[in-house]
Each structure stands twice: as C-alpha cells, then as structure tokens.
Amino acid sequence: MFLLHFDGLILAVSFSSFFLFMVGHILALRMTPVNQTARVMVGAIALGFLINISAFIFIALAGFSKAGIRIPQLIFGAGISSVLYALLVFNYVGWIFGMGIAAIRIRLLLLLMNTPAHRATREQILTQCNAGDILRIRLARLVGSGHLILDGDSYRFHSKVLTVQAWITAGLSALLGIPLKR
Amino acid sequence: MNYIAEAFGFFVLVVLSHALACRRGWILFQMEWFLALCLVWGGLYFALLRLAPVPLICSGSSNFGRSMPLVFTSFVLYGLLCLAYLVQCTAIQVQSPSMKVVSLLRGGPGMTRDQLRRHFSDEEFVLSRLRDLVRTGYVNHDSEFFSLTPKGFQVARVFDAYQRLIRRNMES
Numbered sequence A: 001m002f003l004l005h006f007d008g009l010i011l012a013v014s015f016s017s018f019f020l021f022m023v024g025h026i027l028a029l030r031m032t033p034v035n036q037t038a039r040v041m042v043g044a045i046a047l048g049f050l051i052n053i054s055a056f057i058f059i060a061l062a063g064f065s066k067a068g069i070r071i072p073q074l075i076f077g078a079g080i081s082s083v084l085y086a087l088l089v090f091n092y093v094g095w096i097f098g099m100g101i102a103a104i105r106i107r108l109l110l111l112l113m114n115t116p117a118h119r120a121t122r123e124q125i126l127t128q129c130n131a132g133d134i135l136r137i138r139l140a141r142l143v144g145s146g147h148l149i150l151d152g153d154s155y156r157f158h159s160k161v162l163t164v165q166a167w168i169t170a171g172l173s174a175l176l177g178i179p180l181k182r
Numbered sequence B: 001m002n003y004i005a006e007a008f009g010f011f012v013l014v015v016l017s018h019a020l021a022c023r024r025g026w027i028l029f030q031m032e033w034f035l036a037l038c039l040v041w042g043g044l045y046f047a048l049l050r051l052a053p054v055p056l057i058c059s060g061s062s063n064f065g066r067s068m069p070l071v072f073t074s075f076v077l078y079g080l081l082c083l084a085y086l087v088q089c090t091a092i093q094v095q096s097p098s099m100k101v102v103s104l105l106r107g108g109p110g111m112t113r114d115q116l117r118r119h120f121s122d123e124e125f126v127l128s129r130l131r132d133l134v135r136t137g138y139v140n141h142d143s144e145f146f147s148l149t150p151k152g153f154q155v156a157r158v159f160d161a162y163q164r165l166i167r168r169n170m171e172s
Helices: A006-031 A034-061 A071-097 A100-113 A122-128 A131-144 A160-176 B002-024 B031-051 B071-093 B097-105 B113-117 B122-135 B150-166
Strands: A119-121 A148-151 A154-157 B139-141 B145-148
Touching: A006 A034, A006 A071, A006 B071, A006 B150, A034 A071, A034 A131, A071 B071, A100 A119, A100 A122, A100 B122, A100 B139, A100 B145, A100 B150, A119 A122, A122 B122, A131 A148, A131 A154, A131 B097, A131 B113, A131 B122, A154 B097, A160 B002, A160 B071, A160 B097, B002 B031, B002 B071, B031 B071, B097 B113, B122 B139, B145 B150
Parallel strands: none
Antiparallel strands: A119 B145, A148 A154, B139 B145
8 A cells, every 4th residue: 555655656666775775886886896886886877767667668558547546747756756766776885884074984884894803993904004005006996997097107087067067166165165185 | 856955055064064063163174073063954954844844945837846845855965965975074184095196197208107107105095094003992013913803804705706706806
C-alpha cells in the first residue's frame, strides 16, 4: 500500500537507487585497481540515475494510471526522485567518500592509530604525512579524475566541474562575508 | 509541486539566515549551531504544514500540487539541501589541497610540481589540522607526543573499516 502513495513512491525509488549505487560502487571499487576510482564512481552514479528513471518508466508501463497517477505527475516524480538521488550521492561523496575538508585530519588519525602505542612525535608525523606528500597525492588524484592535464612535467588546469565549484565557493564566500583563505 | 517549492523556499531561508548570522558574527561554521538553524526552520515548516495543509504557494494549475501531497519528499529534500549546503560551506572554512592547486593553476599557463610545492607548507596543511584535532578532542598532545583520544580512536576505526570495505586508501 505504501508504494501506491506517490510521496512514498518517490522516496522509495530515490533511496533504492542510492542503495544500489552504494552496493554497485563498493563492489566495483573492490574489484578494480586504484587508478580506476574516478571511472568507477562516475559509472556507478550514472547507473543509479538509470535505475531511478527506469523505475518510473516501468511504473508508467505497468499501468500506474489505474491508481490515479497521470503521466505528467510521473515525469515530475521522476525529476524530483532524480534530484533526491543526486543529493544523496552528493552528500555521501562530500561527507564520507571524499571526506571534504576532513581528509587530511582522517589521514592523521589513521596514521596515529597505526603507530605503536597510537602515538607519535611531530617529526614522526611529518615524516609520514607532509605538504609535499599531500601535494603529490592530490596531483595524482586530480590528473586521474581528468581535472588536470600533465603536459611534460607541467600541470595544466582542465576542469569545468572544478571551475563551477570554485565559482560556488567564491559566491558563498561573498554571501557569508567571509574572505577565502588563499 | 507546491510542497517542493516550499521546501526550496525554506532552504533559501536557512541560507539567508545563516548568511545574516555569519555577517553579524553570531555564528560561523559551528555545525551544532547550523543544525539548530536548520531544525528551527524545519520546525516552522512543519508547523505551517500542520496549520495550512493545503500548499501555501499556488501552482497556477487546477490541482496539480494538491493531488501530490509530497510532505515526506519535501522534508527529505529540505534536509538533504541543508547538508549539501554545509558541505559547500566547509570549502570556505579550510583551504583544501585540491582547491589550492585549482586556484594556482586556473587561468595560468601551467606549473611544475616543484613550483606548486613552494605554495604548500607543513604548517598550513598538516600542523594546523593537527592542532585542530587537539582542540576538538580527537588527539592529545603532551610535551612530546601526539596520541589518539578514545573519541579519535573510534573515528579512526570507522574510517579504517570503510577503507577496508572499498579496498582503497582514500588519500592515496
């Protein structure tokens, strides 16, 4: 009965798509090498969108009109369900997978956890986690995900996504009246 | 449709009130204060739905909005938008290495790793984060050693388990 409720249907489809995205990307990440991470994530996200839209097409074909739901409503529902799915993925990537600004902090916590007695001096920490290291890893990730191009030994910027991200950050900084740290 | 528009409307109110609070210096990025702000506006939204179950915003069409009472969907949408906004806010709070690389390379002819390295310091990317972990109670610091607190150990174990699950070291 719950699924016949349109509100519940939208939530069920978006959360099911997200669940399948979770299962799909975890399985794919476990089976692929590290340098395929960006490709796996993009593929899993696209698969989730396809599942989301397919669910509504299936519902339309299955004669949901008998329950009083019309085609424009189904299209609208598919749109809202896709937005919810996109937000779920965005929050997952932002908070868990990418860890946002916490990435280095989590790395420091893991570093301390893996040292004897779970403690280390400042020098020991900097031996294993320093600015040069962080830069090397980030450059590899940015090149791997196609945001930068390595031309000889020179890195060049090549990303519409990160350009948009930079605009959003600049806009938000202006709105909140907080200067960006540069 | 109306419920969705209202959810977006209340999200805009969260953003505007957060901007006002930041500009006045009342709150900055304290997560608990931001979540309290979201709860206050969410509570008001809930109260308005209870008081006026018919959507507040007219759709213009006959009953397109009324025929789809998307109450739960609109609440979930509101919550997810607030969380997504908070993710964006964190980019202002602390400079991420990726965004620093982007800001250095954007619009320029390109830079080598050595040239980029001159803009990266241990102080900015490691030691300030370490001090922040001490300040927030995840790490202890005596005169010589940094060590994990029980809270820090728990968080580290959760992320360690997650990294094992996806077979990735997320920082490598």
